[in-house]
Amino acid sequence: MSSSTELKLPPNNYLHDGYGWKSWLLTRDHKRIALLYLAAITFFFIIGGAFAVGIRLDLATPAGDMVTDDTYNKLFTMHGVMMVFFFLIPAVPATLGNFLLPLMIGAKDLAFPKINLASWYIYMIGSLFTLYAIIAGGLDTGWTFYTPFSTAASTSAVLPAGLGIFINGFSSILTGLNFIVTIHRMRAPGMTWFRLPLFIWAHYATSIIMILGTPVVAVTLVMVVAERAFHFGIFDPAVGGDPVLFQHLFWFYSHPAVYIMVLPSMGIISELIAAFCRKQIFGYTFVAFSSLGIAVLGFLVWGHHMFVAGESVYAALVFSLISFFVAIPSAVKVFNWTATMYKGSVEWATPMLYAIGFIGLFTIGGLTGLFLASIGIDVHVTDTYFVVAHFHYVMVGGTIMAYLGGLHYWWPKISGRMYPERLAKIAAVIVFVGFNLTFFPQFILGYLGMPRRYHAYPPEFQLLNVLSSAGASILAIGYLLPMFYFAWSLRYGPIAGSNPWGAVGLEWNTTSPPPTLNFEETPVVTWDAYEYPTPVEGHVA
Amino acid sequence: MSATHIVPKKIYFAVFAALMVFTAITVAVSFVDLGPLNTVVALGIAITKATLVVLYFMHVKYSPRLTKLVVLSSLFWLVILLVMTMGDYVTRDWRTYGMNQPHSAPYGIERTIAETVNL
Ligand SMILES: [Cu+2]
Numbered sequence: 001m002s003s004s005t006e007l008k009l010p011p012n013n014y015l016h017d018g019y020g021w022k023s024w025l026l027t028r029d030h031k032r033i034a035l036l037y038l039a040a041i042t043f044f045f046i047i048g049g050a051f052a053v054g055i056r057l058d059l060a061t062p063a064g065d066m067v068t069d070d071t072y073n074k075l076f077t078m079h080g081v082m083m084v085f086f087f088l089i090p091a092v093p094a095t096l097g098n099f100l101l102p103l104m105i106g107a108k109d110l111a112f113p114k115i116n117l118a119s120w121y122i123y124m125i126g127s128l129f130t131l132y133a134i135i136a137g138g139l140d141t142g143w144t145f146y147t148p149f150s151t152a153a154s155t156s157a158v159l160p161a162g163l164g165i166f167i168n169g170f171s172s173i174l175t176g177l178n179f180i181v182t183i184h185r186m187r188a189p190g191m192t193w194f195r196l197p198l199f200i201w202a203h204y205a206t207s208i209i210m211i212l213g214t215p216v217v218a219v220t221l222v223m224v225v226a227e228r229a230f231h232f233g234i235f236d237p238a239v240g241g242d243p244v245l246f247q248h249l250f251w252f253y254s255h256p257a258v259y260i261m262v263l264p265s266m267g268i269i270s271e272l273i274a275a276f277c278r279k280q281i282f283g284y285t286f287v288a289f290s291s292l293g294i295a296v297l298g299f300l301v302w303g304h305h306m307f308v309a310g311e312s313v314y315a316a317l318v319f320s321l322i323s324f325f326v327a328i329p330s331a332v333k334v335f336n337w338t339a340t341m342y343k344g345s346v347e348w349a350t351p352m353l354y355a356i357g358f359i360g361l362f363t364i365g366g367l368t369g370l371f372l373a374s375i376g377i378d379v380h381v382t383d384t385y386f387v388v389a390h391f392h393y394v395m396v397g398g399t400i401m402a403y404l405g406g407l408h409y410w411w412p413k414i415s416g417r418m419y420p421e422r423l424a425k426i427a428a429v430i431v432f433v434g435f436n437l438t439f440f441p442q443f444i445l446g447y448l449g450m451p452r453r454y455h456a457y458p459p460e461f462q463l464l465n466v467l468s469s470a471g472a473s474i475l476a477i478g479y480l481l482p483m484f485y486f487a488w489s490l491r492y493g494p495i496a497g498s499n500p501w502g503a504v505g506l507e508w509n510t511t512s513p514p515p516t517l518n519f520e521e522t523p524v525v526t527w528d529a530y531e532y533p534t535p536v537e538g539h540v541a
Numbered sequence: 542m543s544a545t546h547i548v549p550k551k552i553y554f555a556v557f558a559a560l561m562v563f564t565a566i567t568v569a570v571s572f573v574d575l576g577p578l579n580t581v582v583a584l585g586i587a588i589t590k591a592t593l594v595v596l597y598f599m600h601v602k603y604s605p606r607l608t609k610l611v612v613l614s615s616l617f618w619l620v621i622l623l624v625m626t627m628g629d630y631v632t633r634d635w636r637t638y639g640m641n642q643p644h645s646a647p648y649g650i651e652r653t654i655a656e657t658v659n660l
């Protein structure tokens with residue numbers, strides 16, 4: 001991979017620009033801030049994962065004899081809160097997005113470097129509140145904080161957890177704001193809107209959701225805190241409130257939040273497919289606009305979470321219909337990726353394995369979403385493991401697969417060094433096998449009627465649950481392996497050189513790791529995204 | 542945004558005075574029972590005041606078109622939230638044709654669309 005002439009990292013790279021803790025904690029370099037985020041979300045991924053281990057261990061036997069039912073409620077709640085708010089939502093935008101967005105458009109940094117650093121501190125302060133909630137006895141409301149249980153009945157640490165997520169929301173809003181302004185104002189000369197990499201389009205759409213949606217969930221959680229602390233009658237019917245109103249407000253953000261998790265991942269997949277098929281993405285404009293389409297339609301479907309919550313059948317019909325529409329832009333992406341691979345010279349590198357895995361798993365996750373969007377089926381499988389399996393296929397099979405694929409693809413750019421390719425391929429296969437073994441049985445369990453959020457179950461469900469728990473342990477190995485070999489490669493990995501994949505894109509036109517201001521001189525763009533030369537013996541496409 | 546445009550102090554004081562007048566009206570109106578119009582009037586005054594603040598104090602009136610577009614689209618998103626949420630509440634009691642079986646009749650809450658609109 002690396003040419004023998006480059007044996008050293010470039011001396012002026014951002015990692016060598018200052019060494020003490022101050023140079024990191026007070027940095028304004030988007031690349032260093034991305035690494036601060038990377039460290040933080042990895043920490044929360046491990047915590048959230050530890051709760052998942054507890055859940056799967058308890059479910060290995062039907063009697064649920066490992067933890068009490070109260071503890072079990074706290075395990076799945078804190079698994080959800082940690083994974084959704086502190087890992088999945090910032091996972092791609094705050095790390096890879098933060099690192100790559102200025103590089104890909106030829107800018108020196110984000111538009112507001114200090115606000116970028118502030119967003120990390122806000123995220124950390126929010127996480128401290130939520131971590132305190134865990135220590136102070138835990139939270140048992142489910143990650144959805146449904147009222148009136150959360151405001152009137154639960155005796156767990158709702159206040160610090162709710163405040164933590166409220167504070168965390170500002171970090172998300174500031175990141176979105178920073179991205180939008182940067183994309184509008186800081187593109188290099190010649191980098192027109194339709195020359196932008198699809199990763200940028202995906203982040204633009206994501207930022208819109210972050211800015212328009214996050215304030216709603218933040219205010220909603222403040223109302224939960226206010227009702228709990230001061231007995232305002234907002235959601236609790238006993239004091240004149242309406243509990244379904246909470247669900248409307250919560251899902252107005254939390255359905256689009258799924259697209260905050262998966263749109264940036266789709267951006268990664270577009271980059272990976274183009275790079276490892278050496279082709280322009282088929283239907284570039286359609287893929288770009290499908291991101292915006294998903295962002296807009298995503299705001300009109302939240303009622304599909306409330307089909308059995310007493311929602312009017314007329315509203316349910318409308319929400320159901322629009323939910324089906326979301327399948328159109330999603331399918332546009334999947335079909336265009338597969339069309340890109342057609343007659344491409346596909347290279348089976350590790351990132352490409354993750355990309356292929358993403359397409360398959362996201363398709364299953366998306367299609368089962370259509371099952372759930374049709375009211376007749378949803379009434380039967382609401383709150384069963386079918387739903388659990390569905391959203392894990394989207395969030396874990398989708399977002400985390402793409403996140404890992406992107407991390408492998410850009411690791412040489414981030415660290416300047418290569419990871420061990422063979423071990424990485426093995427890890428990718430382990431993740432794929434472990435994931436399916438964990439979550440596919442849950443589709444069957446749910447279809448057979450096993451409800452979610454119960455810590456005991458009838459003995460006939462044990463086989464499928466044991467399969468799922470076994471899969472989870474395989475999946476854990478698949479996730480731990482990259483952590484170790486990435487750490488190893490920081491010191492021992494072969495020097496990557498500026499463009500180890502031979503990919504096009506401005507981020508590969510600078511050294512690895514890049515200098516603090518990204519480019520020695522501002523690039524001038526005279527080409528379209530993914531302009532790969534037509535292979536000599538290939539067809540004229 | 543528009544560093545070039547300097548707003549005369551006169552306008553700020555005028556807007557401030559208008560906000561104070563509206564506050565006084567809000568207080569005064571709260572002593573009069575207008576029936577169903579109570580909420581309409583209160584919200585109407587609140588929206589007018591918010592618009593004044595956004596246009597003058599937050600300089601949107603003097604901002605480029607893109608800024609205005611951003612403000613309007615976020616307002617539009619608020620409308621989505623309100624309209625679709627109310628779409629649930631308003632239609633809950635509508636008659637579900639073919640479903641008004643004896644089990645639901647005794648509750649006596651089913652109304653036709655016309656009855657709901659006349660509320
Ligand atoms: Cu949803």
